[in-house]
Amino acid sequence: MQLTAGVYFYSSPGGLDFSGELCSNTIVLKGEKLTMVDPGTIQRLPELLERMVADGLDPADLESVILTHSHPDHLEASPVLAERFGCRLYISRVEREFLSQSAAVFYAQHQFPGPEVVFELCEEGPLVISGLELKLLSTPGHSPGGLSILWPLGKLLMTGDLFFPGTIGAFNIFGGNSGDMYKSVARLRDMGGVEKVLCGHGPAIIDRDMVIQNYRALFAEIAAKKAGGLM
Numbered sequence: 001m002q003l004t005a006g007v008y009f010y011s012s013p014g015g016l017d018f019s020g021e022l023c024s025n026t027i028v029l030k031g032e033k034l035t036m037v038d039p040g041t042i043q044r045l046p047e048l049l050e051r052m053v054a055d056g057l058d059p060a061d062l063e064s065v066i067l068t069h070s071h072p073d074h075l076e077a078s079p080v081l082a083e084r085f086g087c088r089l090y091i092s093r094v095e096r097e098f099l100s101q102s103a104a105v106f107y108a109q110h111q112f113p114g115p116e117v118v119f120e121l122c123e124e125g126p127l128v129i130s131g132l133e134l135k136l137l138s139t140p141g142h143s144p145g146g147l148s149i150l151w152p153l154g155k156l157l158m159t160g161d162l163f164f165p166g167t168i169g170a171f172n173i174f175g176g177n178s179g180d181m182y183k184s185v186a187r188l189r190d191m192g193g194v195e196k197v198l199c200g201h202g203p204a205i206i207d208r209d210m211v212i213q214n215y216r217a218l219f220a221e222i223a224a225k226k227a228g229g230l231m
């Protein structure tokens, strides 16, 4: 569905229920061409492309895919898109290395990208694609090379699995780190001007009040976890 001008949000079927088969939310940004954030799984891809077409988007216009991190519920479909539409796949340098190390942990049930798949390695900083001026932010905690993506003009932040509506992401997994999680969430909270946050799972956070309330909920959770020795 179209969320706002130039921003399309395709929510994952499971929402915030992490007990079953996982697939991430997907975001499509429309500039001169299309940029996709986290295409999700191969299994969900046909449905995703159908939903894009129903919204008047032509998947053949896909120019770039940005991966918030390398977990298969976010990344698995990206090589298929690269092959079919010739789009570039952006991932952070740290996360690309982590992908190689974490195959056995995360990809047992998923298709691991073959050696023929080319990733564009990126770092924190500005990234201009399809005429959109984006800013990549290094936000480890859930995964070592995790990226959040800011589109300042749209006042939009995309956080991957760093946090969700009402709860922080998993940090007690391979590659996760509770100290980094805390620092990354605090860094994003202190960044002004964001009015919409789209996370890797769960519903959209669509106004400034919701953004502020969500950070309050996240820090209440962090404080409780720290008090309980869980973080």
Ligand SMILES: [Fe+2]
Binding pocket: 069, 071, 142, 161
């Ligand atoms: Fe994840």
